[in-house]
Amino acid sequence: MPDKTSIQHNISLFLWVFIALNVVFAYYQFTFFWGNHDWDWVKGTTQVLRLDTGLFEGRYAKFILNVALFGGQILPLLNTLAAFALLAIGQVLLVNYWQIKRPFARVLVALLPAVAPYVLGWLYFPINILGNFAAVPLVVGGLILAEKEGIKPKVAAVLCFLIALGVYPSVMEMIVICWCARQILIPPAKFKQRVSSAITIIAALLVFKFTLYGLEKAGLVYMGHYNMQTATFGEMLARLPQTLMLIFSQMATTLPFFPVALKSIGMALVITALVTTARRPADIILWGAMLAATVLSTFLTAAPAETAYMPRVNFYGLNYLYAASAALILQQKKTLCRNLGLALSLLYIGISVNQDTEAQKVWQLGKIAEEQLVERVISRIEDNNSVLPLTPVVAGELPLRPRYYAENYAKPSPYILNAPLMVRHIPSGMFNFYAPAPLFKGNSQISTLTPEMYEYLKTASRPWPSPEGLYIDENYAILLLTAEGIKAIQAQLP
Numbered sequence: 001m002p003d004k005t006s007i008q009h010n011i012s013l014f015l016w017v018f019i020a021l022n023v024v025f026a027y028y029q030f031t032f033f034w035g036n037h038d039w040d041w042v043k044g045t046t047q048v049l050r051l052d053t054g055l056f057e058g059r060y061a062k063f064i065l066n067v068a069l070f071g072g073q074i075l076p077l078l079n080t081l082a083a084f085a086l087l088a089i090g091q092v093l094l095v096n097y098w099q100i101k102r103p104f105a106r107v108l109v110a111l112l113p114a115v116a117p118y119v120l121g122w123l124y125f126p127i128n129i130l131g132n133f134a135a136v137p138l139v140v141g142g143l144i145l146a147e148k149e150g151i152k153p154k155v156a157a158v159l160c161f162l163i164a165l166g167v168y169p170s171v172m173e174m175i176v177i178c179w180c181a182r183q184i185l186i187p188p189a190k191f192k193q194r195v196s197s198a199i200t201i202i203a204a205l206l207v208f209k210f211t212l213y214g215l216e217k218a219g220l221v222y223m224g225h226y227n228m229q230t231a232t233f234g235e236m237l238a239r240l241p242q243t244l245m246l247i248f249s250q251m252a253t254t255l256p257f258f259p260v261a262l263k264s265i266g267m268a269l270v271i272t273a274l275v276t277t278a279r280r281p282a283d284i285i286l287w288g289a290m291l292a293a294t295v296l297s298t299f300l301t302a303a304p305a306e307t308a309y310m311p312r313v314n315f316y317g318l319n320y321l322y323a324a325s326a327a328l329i330l331q332q333k334k335t336l337c338r339n340l341g342l343a344l345s346l347l348y349i350g351i352s353v354n355q356d357t358e359a360q361k362v363w364q365l366g367k368i369a370e371e372q373l374v375e376r377v378i379s380r381i382e383d384n385n386s387v388l389p390l391t392p393v394v395a396g397e398l399p400l401r402p403r404y405y406a407e408n409y410a411k412p413s414p415y416i417l418n419a420p421l422m423v424r425h426i427p428s429g430m431f432n433f434y435a436p437a438p439l440f441k442g443n444s445q446i447s448t449l450t451p452e453m454y455e456y457l458k459t460a461s462r463p464w465p466s467p468e469g470l471y472i473d474e475n476y477a478i479l480l481l482t483a484e485g486i487k488a489i490q491a492q493l494p
Contacts, residue, residue: 297313329341
């Protein structure tokens, strides 16, 4: 039973993390930003989130809190405040699970993964943040319960893991990393305790796999979705060398809002912690497991390109490897080592906050620019006096956020910079959101190719904003956004 002082320390730490998140992301909250799949969900009149909304992709627990707290709506401030509170609770549980005692070290280890730019991968879609931030306390709560004796805590731990995995399967990376770091930080007094908690984790992963299998047999999930496709054993073996290389390349590869400075400090944290603590054979094995866990999602999936270098996947993996590294360094007895960990952690958090703030500026400027583009297209369509709604056909995508980001990067990251707010396959979302009456139908395919339309597409060469960039007849509105899009649509013509 925690004493009064311990409770006060936990409340204080919660406030540190919760207030920091709200200050760092205040602009995001008050501008009420949302991503390209959220237009209908935000509107709340045509669609609301339901318990089974994410079931088709195997994420059966994804929207439990959205439905329970807000009736499936996405509300400004309340949605984000609740999500940040859940993330802060998870960080408090984590430093307690790792038994970090020094007050300043507790704050740094709790803040480091909470404000890192990996969080941007989830903030782009506000429909996701409640469930995905709740997965953090669920994972750590499950790890704490897994160490307790008796059947009931073990069953409760499995349930925590199952709910978290049902939100996003990549939480398995966080489970492995946090468990391994615990074994290095506080070696268990009894070998039986380590084995017992490990068996509980393995049991949860197996039950999760059987749950997905049962959902598939019941016809409730779509196995063609990228995150439902598991690679064959042969495929895993074939790409094992590349996956092992990914462990190290992901620490060095720059992304939007992950500049060289941030990557370098993160790598320094890992190397320092590794050199400092990996001395016994058991610790070397645990470090190997932690490093391998950061690419577990990529290794298991049949679509590795969808997960490699993806910030919202790395939020659970690489992000918590950095947190574990900071914890391991700050727990050392040597003052010089602790001071180095202190300096690296402060630098990492400082650069993270800078990048988070820049991202909010870039996102908002890009959103305004795309909204104005849509308004101009709508004006052209309405001036045409067509019978609405029309079927939209969009050639290419034109993300405008990159126009406001000056840094160079090695790998693009769709959700935190390179994805447009108006996506080619569902343009109706953004257009209908701003139109006083439905402008576009839900489908975006040409079913009847008239001679006039064929001639227009065959000879088209100039994309928007040229006058030739928009074609309208009684059934279709064809918007040519990019030269690449024009070539792609022409290649499909008979």
